[in-house]
Amino acid sequence: MRIICFNALLLHLLGFIAGQECAAAKKNSPIAVTDFRGKQLKLDKPATRIVCLIESALSGLYMLGEEGRVIGIPANIYQGSVFRYYAAMDKRIKERKLPAPGNWDFVNIESVMALKPDLVIIWSSQTESITALEERGVPVFGVFLNRKEDVYKEMLSLGQLTGNLKRAEKLVDYTKKEIRRFQERVGAIPDAKRQSVYYMWAQGNLETSCGNSTVNDLIELSGGRNACAFMPDEHLVVNMENVIAWNPDLVVMWYNEKKNPSDIIKDPQWQTIHAVRTGRVHELPEIFLCDLWTLKFHFVVKMVAKWAYPELFKDIDLQKEKTAMLENLYGDKLKGI
Amino acid sequence: MGFFVKNLSFGYGENIILHNITLRANAGRFTVLLGKNGSGKSTLIKIMAGLLPCKAGYIEVLGRDIGKLTSTERAGLIGYLSQFHTPIFPFLVEEVVLTGRASYVFTVPGRKDLEKTDEAMDKVGITHLRKRPYTELSGGERQLVMVARVLAQEPEVILLDEPLSHLDFSNQARLLALIKDLVVKGLTVVAVLHDPNTAFFYGDDFLFMKDGFIIEPQKSKDPWDASTLTEVYDTRIETVPFRGRSLVMPI
Amino acid sequence: MKPFFKQVIFYALPLPLIVVSLFVGPSNVVNTSDIIDWLMRSISFSPVPDAQNKQMVEAIVLGVRLPRVLLAFSIGSALTVSGNSFQALFRNPLVSPDILGLSSGAAFGAAIALSFPLLPLQPMAFVFGLLAVGLSYFLALTRKGVSTVSLILGGIIVSGIFTALLTMVQFLTDPFKLQTIVHWTMGNLHNASWSKVRSSALPILFGIAWLFVMRWRMNVIALGDEETKAVGLNPEKEKLLILIPATFIASASVAVAGMIGMVGLAVPHMVRMMTGPDNTKTQPVSIAFGGSFLLIVDNFSRTITSFEIPIGIFTTLIGGPFFIYLLKKSLMVCREV
Numbered sequence A: 001m002r003i004i005c006f007n008a009l010l011l012h013l014l015g016f017i018a019g020q021e022c023a024a025a026k027k028n029s030p031i032a033v034t035d036f037r038g039k040q041l042k043l044d045k046p047a048t049r050i051v052c053l054i055e056s057a058l059s060g061l062y063m064l065g066e067e068g069r070v071i072g073i074p075a076n077i078y079q080g081s082v083f084r085y086y087a088a089m090d091k092r093i094k095e096r097k098l099p100a101p102g103n104w105d106f107v108n109i110e111s112v113m114a115l116k117p118d119l120v121i122i123w124s125s126q127t128e129s130i131t132a133l134e135e136r137g138v139p140v141f142g143v144f145l146n147r148k149e150d151v152y153k154e155m156l157s158l159g160q161l162t163g164n165l166k167r168a169e170k171l172v173d174y175t176k177k178e179i180r181r182f183q184e185r186v187g188a189i190p191d192a193k194r195q196s197v198y199y200m201w202a203q204g205n206l207e208t209s210c211g212n213s214t215v216n217d218l219i220e221l222s223g224g225r226n227a228c229a230f231m232p233d234e235h236l237v238v239n240m241e242n243v244i245a246w247n248p249d250l251v252v253m254w255y256n257e258k259k260n261p262s263d264i265i266k267d268p269q270w271q272t273i274h275a276v277r278t279g280r281v282h283e284l285p286e287i288f289l290c291d292l293w294t295l296k297f298h299f300v301v302k303m304v305a306k307w308a309y310p311e312l313f314k315d316i317d318l319q320k321e322k323t324a325m326l327e328n329l330y331g332d333k334l335k336g337i
Numbered sequence B: 001m002g003f004f005v006k007n008l009s010f011g012y013g014e015n016i017i018l019h020n021i022t023l024r025a026n027a028g029r030f031t032v033l034l035g036k037n038g039s040g041k042s043t044l045i046k047i048m049a050g051l052l053p054c055k056a057g058y059i060e061v062l063g064r065d066i067g068k069l070t071s072t073e074r075a076g077l078i079g080y081l082s083q084f085h086t087p088i089f090p091f092l093v094e095e096v097v098l099t100g101r102a103s104y105v106f107t108v109p110g111r112k113d114l115e116k117t118d119e120a121m122d123k124v125g126i127t128h129l130r131k132r133p134y135t136e137l138s139g140g141e142r143q144l145v146m147v148a149r150v151l152a153q154e155p156e157v158i159l160l161d162e163p164l165s166h167l168d169f170s171n172q173a174r175l176l177a178l179i180k181d182l183v184v185k186g187l188t189v190v191a192v193l194h195d196p197n198t199a200f201f202y203g204d205d206f207l208f209m210k211d212g213f214i215i216e217p218q219k220s221k222d223p224w225d226a227s228t229l230t231e232v233y234d235t236r237i238e239t240v241p242f243r244g245r246s247l248v249m250p251i
Numbered sequence C: 001m002k003p004f005f006k007q008v009i010f011y012a013l014p015l016p017l018i019v020v021s022l023f024v025g026p027s028n029v030v031n032t033s034d035i036i037d038w039l040m041r042s043i044s045f046s047p048v049p050d051a052q053n054k055q056m057v058e059a060i061v062l063g064v065r066l067p068r069v070l071l072a073f074s075i076g077s078a079l080t081v082s083g084n085s086f087q088a089l090f091r092n093p094l095v096s097p098d099i100l101g102l103s104s105g106a107a108f109g110a111a112i113a114l115s116f117p118l119l120p121l122q123p124m125a126f127v128f129g130l131l132a133v134g135l136s137y138f139l140a141l142t143r144k145g146v147s148t149v150s151l152i153l154g155g156i157i158v159s160g161i162f163t164a165l166l167t168m169v170q171f172l173t174d175p176f177k178l179q180t181i182v183h184w185t186m187g188n189l190h191n192a193s194w195s196k197v198r199s200s201a202l203p204i205l206f207g208i209a210w211l212f213v214m215r216w217r218m219n220v221i222a223l224g225d226e227e228t229k230a231v232g233l234n235p236e237k238e239k240l241l242i243l244i245p246a247t248f249i250a251s252a253s254v255a256v257a258g259m260i261g262m263v264g265l266a267v268p269h270m271v272r273m274m275t276g277p278d279n280t281k282t283q284p285v286s287i288a289f290g291g292s293f294l295l296i297v298d299n300f301s302r303t304i305t306s307f308e309i310p311i312g313i314f315t316t317l318i319g320g321p322f323f324i325y326l327l328k329k330s331l332m333v334c335r336e337v
Helices: A002-028 A055-064 A085-088 A109-114 A126-135 A148-161 A165-186 A212-221 A238-247 A261-266 A297-308 A318-328 B041-049 B071-075 B095-105 B113-123 B141-150 B168-182 B197-203 B224-235 C005-012 C012-021 C030-043 C049-092 C102-115 C119-139 C146-172 C175-184 C195-213 C215-221 C225-230 C235-257 C264-276 C279-304 C311-328
Strands: A031-034 A040-043 A050-053 A071-072 A119-123 A140-143 A196-200 A251-253 A281-283 B001-014 B015-025 B030-035 B057-062 B080-082 B157-161 B186-190 B205-210 B211-215 B235-242 B247-248
Touching: A002 A040, A002 B041, A002 B197, A031 A148, A050 A055, A050 B095, A055 A085, A055 A148, A055 A165, A055 A318, A109 A126, A119 A126, A119 C102, A126 A140, A140 A148, A140 A165, A140 B211, A148 A165, A148 A212, A165 A212, A165 A318, A196 A212, A196 A238, A212 A297, A238 C049, A251 A261, A261 A281, A281 B235, A297 A318, B001 B041, B015 B041, B015 B211, B030 B041, B030 B197, B041 B057, B041 B080, B041 B186, B071 B080, B071 B095, B080 B141, B080 C225, B095 B113, B095 B141, B095 C215, B113 B141, B113 B168, B141 B168, B141 B186, B168 B186, B168 B197, B197 B247, B205 B224, B224 B235, B224 B247, C005 C012, C005 C264, C012 C049, C012 C279, C030 C049, C049 C146, C049 C195, C049 C215, C049 C235, C049 C264, C049 C279, C102 C119, C102 C146, C102 C175, C102 C235, C119 C146, C119 C195, C119 C235, C146 C175, C195 C215, C195 C235, C195 C279, C215 C225, C215 C235, C215 C279, C264 C279, C264 C311, C279 C311
Parallel strands: A050 A071, A050 A119, A119 A140, A196 A251, A251 A281, B030 B186, B030 B205, B080 B157, B157 B186
Antiparallel strands: A031 A040, B001 B015, B001 B057, B205 B211, B235 B247
16 A cells, blocks of 8 residues: 555656656747847747858857858858858868858849758848748848947847857857956046047948947947047048048058058048058958957957057057957867968 | 043942943033932932942043042032931021031131131022021021032032922022022032923033933934933923923923 | 120139139138138248148148049039030930940949959049940941941940949949949049049040040031031041040040039030030030039039038939920920930
8 A cells, every 4th residue: 555655656756847847848949039120030949950141140150169050151151251261160161062042132042942941041131032031931030230239139149049048148258358358448548548540441441430330339449439420320431621630540441452551651632640640550451350240349349459559558469369269259160270 | 521420330239229320411511410209310419429439330520530539629629419408406507508618627617718608608698597597497598508508618510419499489590590600600510400391491411310220312302302301201291392492391 | 695705704714613612621621711821821931830730721622622623623524525525426415425335334344443453443444434435336337337326226235235244243242342333333523632633634635625626527527427428528537536535535534433424414405505506616615614513513512411422413413403494495405306
């Protein structure tokens, strides 16, 4: 009699524990993520067949170590300067075996569907492609990046979508920590002594970004002042006279195939500008390392801070910072590049 | 010899328009070319003016081989009045007449060119129209302007393709009188005329064309003889003697 | 108004306009008194108390505004003279220098140069502009010479081909370069510099001078091919003698400033409205008025916003309605088309 009771009790106990586990399992599985359009995506489990058509998001997936889930990449990976990095990280890309069914502008819907994706990552502005994919039942994560908070959000969303939120949070924390490291030093600089920085896009000398932009964030974080911060536009063309009047202390050029800092220093119209007179015109060296749309943007912050306040950051070795960043973000994958 | 055309043939592809034409137009006289529509008169006149290429045949104007002339030399010798004028911009009459001086001008016309233009307009009697836009004129007035242009060019030979079309009666008379006057002064004129009567009344020599061939009138007969005209125009003709020549009417 | 006074106004207008234009610009930078001050001191060679300000005024007036003003004037003249010449040549008041594919060719040349770092921008645009016109001419050439209709048809074909090629380049390039290409084709004077003035001055002056010599002959051509032959000119030769310099100056203009619409089409009509169709009058007035027109429009675009809007937009928005007005009022100086 006692044995039967004891067994019944044991059975109930086991059943109860099993039940709890089941409940717990059910709570973990569905993934709910809101993309940048405000649309909610619901996945039963982390995505395993991701077609990522945005290069910056793709680099994020590699940072997470979740590149195994990627089955389609943007076409521009195979052209241009970023190829060697991806080739070093992924044999499939090196051998050009990974399909590239689209990019920031054109998407071959058939090719994408042929890959049978369970998630597509794409710019939210590509509305036609998004509609075409969603109509066919593919979950689409639309991205739109304006400020650094958006970059963090993207990384965390990618973490959720791949079931690796922990690593995503770690990467974001690392980035924030690095920025704080520099913030502590530049925070002490009084407003009057802040260097004014003019940012130059590669499209033209007079193309810059003003108030509400990642460029502005970048400049502020590095302790400088954007020369045209008072204008709210994200990207616009300014008048040469204005640039002369703003008289920036530092000119930062986005990676430019056609021009070097020496071209600006030699340009007769720029001669009166403080940055030119003191030879402080610098160009960002690389697209991959300096991508403002990824967590790597903190490296640019460091570079600009060092250019703006060379004395203050005398002890900083940018080469070491770069190596440390690559290790922290990509692990061993880009060792020795 | 004003014009000497020898063995001239011309066509577009397989379409032959002129068959082995040989003709003579005397210098200092008013020669009229008559024939049905489509007989090739306009084409012949154009080739004689140098506007169409003379590939098969030989043409001499005032003793000079037309094929060997430069455009400037040709313009100094031959003036041509075409049938159709389609202006787009409303140049003033005097500006249009002035363009006749093109072969004498290098950059812009000089005083002499302006003087010749005035003279030409005066001769034709259109000086009162000089400041009017060409596009506002009637067909007849435009015709007179183009005649003035030819005169401003100061050629020695003038070729006219149906110069009397669009002109009213009085202007017809005026133009014909002008032509007679020019001939008296030594110009050679060859004109295509529509109406045989006008031709016979004003002209000195006559040429006939039919289906791209020159029709020679019988030696003993007058040009205004009914038999020649019947052949040329494929119509029965009746003649009425008039002032030593004849008036003709189709029946 | 007496023709004499009209002429005086046209020929006397440019110089004072150019001087006044030097005072036009963002007023927060240098104001009128600064400039007058600087002018006075420069003329009298007296010492300047505020060297910094003097430098800035000089940099702006001489380095930025003067080249821009001169460039605007010369391009305005060039495009107007070119348009006027094309209209006489084609006996058609609706043609512009673009009719033979010049703009499409130049845009394609520029697009290639912008996509490949080693190719120089201005020469490529210039050469391809000429190439396009040459190709149109070649397509239209028959044993009998070149008729107006076949030239226009040739131009349409060539224009279409280069536009398609341009689209292909845009399709294949990355977003940054694409933006540069699009900006270039919109037309711009904000990158005006002395080097641009230097590189365009010679071809434009040369071409305008050549066309000036041809000005009376255009009257002859305008009456018709047969009429031209009758008075002793070779229409084929005369057409080429007009086509070549007109293409030259239009191509040089497009090479330094992109595509500025409407000037080659509408402004010659404005000129003809004032002078009549006699080209001995329209050519010199085209030079004076065409240059003044574009300069005034550029002054306007410079003052209206603090950032740069491509000037092609203004010329089209101003020229377009004016053209419609002319049509409606049957003020066009030509037979009804």
